Amino acid sequence: MYSVIKTAVVCGFESLPVQVETDVSDGMPSFDMVGFLTSEVKEARERVRTALKNAGFRLPAKKITINLTPADVRKSGTGCDLPMAASVLAAFGFLDEHILSSYLLLGEVGLNGSILPTKGVLSAAVLAQKEGMQGIVVPWENAREAAILDTVKVIPVKNLKEFVQICQQELPETCFYREQQDFWKTEYDVDFAELRGQPMLRRACEIAVGGMHNLLMMGPPGSGKTMAAKRIPTILPELSREEKLELSQIYSLCGLLDQERIIQNERPFRSPHHTVTAQALVGGGKQPHPGEISLAHHGILFLDELAEFKPGILDVLREPLEEKKVHISRVGGSFVYPADFMLVASTNPCPCGFYPNLNRCNCRPQAIKNYIGRISQAFLNRMDLCVETEEVRYTTMKDMREEESSAVIRARVKRVHEIQRERFRGRRYRFNSQMNMEDLEKYCVLDAESAERMQEKYEEYHLSARTYGKILKTARTIADLAGAEHIQWGHLEEAFVFRNPDKNYWRRD
Structure with a gap:
């Protein structure tokens, strides 16, 4: 039988x-x-x-x-x-x-x-x-x-x-089982309008989302870094039906699907603790399973207190950031998990968190250097934007003027994403941050004046070839947000503004 x-x-x-x-x-x-x-x-x-x-x-x-x-x-x-x-x-x-x-x-x-x-x-x-x-x-x-x-x-x-x-x-x-509930509705319970002040931070978030650029935020405790990061998914365009299904498959494999909603409708926001292991971050185990970077697929991976992470942990992110997927090899075979996420990180500028406010910072210069040096230059080169946040003043907190809502910002971001979708039609990628060298030369052409100034900035900031390319990609996104066909010096200048912390904290003279 x-x-x-x-x-x-x-x-x-x-x-x-x-x-x-x-x-x-x-x-x-x-x-x-x-x-x-x-x-x-x-x-x-x-x-x-x-x-x-x-x-x-x-x-x-x-x-x-x-x-x-x-x-x-x-x-x-x-x-x-x-x-x-x-x-x-x-x-x-x-x-x-x-x-x-x-x-x-x-x-x-x-x-x-x-x-x-x-x-x-x-x-x-x-x-x-x-x-x-x-x-x-x-x-x-x-x-x-x-x-x-x-x-x-x-x-x-x-x-x-x-x-x-x-x-x-x-x-x-x-x-046969039939489900009448609408699985596909997207709702968020937070909004960018709740973030008071911090115009530079808000602008950096919009640019980062506009081209899916990686973002590093530096500033004192309580200045809104984590609050802004948690609201970044709300200004990203809604996931397509295919993306929702793909994301839900990953969560199903891990047993993390919400049994009330079933479908993972919102863009994920994953924030692993700084004590996370490499295996928990990228995936693996005796029986391979997706890690945090795969759970952040199509969404945000937020690394809070970046300088507290072990250097080796940050290094394992290099390949997934480039490949948008992670390969895990075991005796039983090789496994591939998707990991197309936007990396957002935050850090204090010193152990106490208040540098460069010398009235509040009590850290020694060497302690500041050692603390910020925990973030390697190699990892920093993979961050497209770096923005400094300020302490929020009492008058700002009590200001009753309405800030821009997530819906307003999302509308601008959606328009920019559509521009990039047309630009890269037929390519394997969709966003400015993913441009290869051929498209970089095609869509990031500089006029004579901008090229000359760019050379000066290149030497001033001691740029690497990778960082130079990231600045051009960021400038392309800024130009798209402005509705400009070509990159102008003003777009490049703003892109350099978001590299100032790089120059101020990590540059070695």
Whole structure:
């Protein structure tokens, strides 16, 4: 007796199709499993055998062999429990496997026969859609997640008895799950209008978002750095449906989907603590999983108190910042996770935080130098803008004039993003910050006067080739915000203003 049931296993960011084959034959009673399995999949043998017994299915004493193919794909997670149980039941004739031939099965099995939620259901549903399958059988708790895709039928089940009963009725229409809630609405509970004063900081945030440039904020405690960073997602254009789905897949793999909303509608804002490990930041582990940079995909990765991070931690961000993805190699294979995020960081200028206000700063010059030196020049070169914030005065806090709202700023940013979308049509990238050398020479042409002044600034700021390119890209974004076709000296001058902290704090004369 032989049966085949289809399932899926997570491999990096995506799910891969897997077939669960079961053969039942005469011989010494046994229950064997093969197919490049991790420990939690191997343990499914005891879970499935006990669950079937407690669900009331009496299996004859036979030799049972389960094979998960393809054999070269490492099988991990607990989602294979349900398809294994279904394959065994089909092999013994308790259900007709052909009814499930166009369905993916996913779910963990409890010892009492209950079907428990598992991670990566949305990714499996996307796979079912790509493979042209009719639907997916999932635990009840995962039904809303799987129902995001309109073209995939969802069959939620609570236990093995219910699952077999549904299959015996040849999947009646009443067994399919439908979700009426609108998943796709985007709402934020913060607004840029709440940020008082700080015109330079507000301007830097708009420029950074306009071209998806990395931003470093320096200033004393309580000057609005964190407040501004948390509001940056509100001035970014709304995520497209495809981006929301991609982001939700990542959160599904980590078990972080909000069960009330299911879809990750808002751009993510991730703020790991400065004690974070490299593995937690970029992803990895014995069983690879996405890190903070992948959870910040299409959104903001905010590194608060940047100088407090270990230097080695910051260095691991270099490749993802350039590649917009992270590669993780393990014995079981290589995994790729998306990591297209905007990096925003903040730091105090000294250990006490109040330099250069000598009336409040009590740090020695060497202590200031050592503190700020924890941020390497190599990392700093990857920051497009650097802005200094000021202490907020009492009069500013009590000023009742309304500041620009996120909606107003977002409208300008959206227009600039559309300009860049047309500019880079047919390219692999969409924003000024991602320009290659060819496009840099094409879209960042300087007139004779600007080129001459640029040379003077180049020597004054001791620029590297990388920083020079970033200043041109920033100037291109400033020109786009101004509606200018060509970069003018005023645009370059403003771009240099946002490199002043670089010159003041890190330059070595």
